Amino acid sequence: MSEDSEVTPAAPLNGQTTGPHHHRSHSQHTTTPPSSSSHATQDASASFLRPSDLLRPKAPTASIPPKRSQPERQIDRDERAGLQACRDFLRARKCYDVLPLSFRLIELDVGLTVKESLQIMVQCGIVSAPLWDSSTSTYAGLLTVTDYLNVVRYYNLHADKLKDVDKLILSDLKDVEKVLNVRPPETVSASPEAILYDALRKQLVSRARRIPLVSYDSDTQRTMVTSVITQYRILKFISMNVKETDMLRKPLEMIKLGTYSDIVRCSMDSSVLDVVDIMVTKNISSVPVVTTEGVLLNVFEAVDVIEILKSGDYGNLTWTVGRALSARAPNHPGIYCCSIDDGLDSIFETIRKSRVHRVMIVDDSNYLKGILSLSDILHYLLVDGEEHGHVEGMKTFGA
């Protein structure tokens, strides 16, 4: 199963539709306009969705944290209380609680070809799935978009093998990883009965992006997957149930949340292959597309590769980013943006309404300032400011 199968369809935001250069006092929810490849640079610019702007007046901008001697401000007290409420909530819930009443689980047999798996992904509108090994009747790991990125890189390096591309089966993906000398994707599974907070802490350490809920059947001595919970699903669960997320009003700049330095960017003319390479090397799932001046035009996402590969034509990888973005489905939700003055309260409000996978942090002129990923938000909720909160191996955020 994937995040897509579990999530309640997002309600459109109430904002006014504007282009990327319009006034930033209204959020919006529009689809990326269909475009022709001859005008890829212009046409593949996305619609911009700003979580904060329609929701409430801006949180006061205060870029200097209070000195220790100063009395604690209300905004600090509220932030602490909001974080505590989120953590208490996660400590009181089991992984199973995140699942909706009704959901589907799509598992793929490791004997399927990669081509077949791509068709299933596209038909079912999913971007990852647990694997099932029917020879042992056991859970065999998660298939994610990273596996497809590896396939792309593999055939780029070994073009002579392309003639056999249709024979590549999912269980061969381990060999592809070996040839490419990449580490297998980090995985962490949890029992559906595990405390959600504990499972999330484990996930943050491992840098896995989703948690398969795996149960062990002592009668058959076999493992089976109940579902897979994604970062978005967890954040949406919090946003729907913890009203104190409203108290998280401290601006991103103040809490140093997001990545602001060494941002990997590309242009509309970059090749998809180069962007795929850097996504794998840097272990990131999106690359903002900017003008030479640094104005945000769009975002190339790892999942865009699925659309490019679904025809089975691996020759399409020579496409430019602009061309690939023009080929996106017309119902692509667009790009979510916010400002460095926004607080998590407004971002949670957007998560409640829409399926957000990341937020681009831009200034009033749409210059890219930073990136806020879902793992950044989870890290802040679970770890930052917490006593004994250091998680081994985690990066620190900020400029």
Ligand code: ATP
């Ligand atoms: P996913 O989006 O796959 O669910 P995630 O939430 O961890 O995973 P990533 O894109 O993998 O998102 O981000 C991992 C880390 O890298 C985050 O700290 C994020 O701020 C940072 N990051 C994301 N994209 C870029 C980029 N293009 N350049 C630099 N850093 C980035």
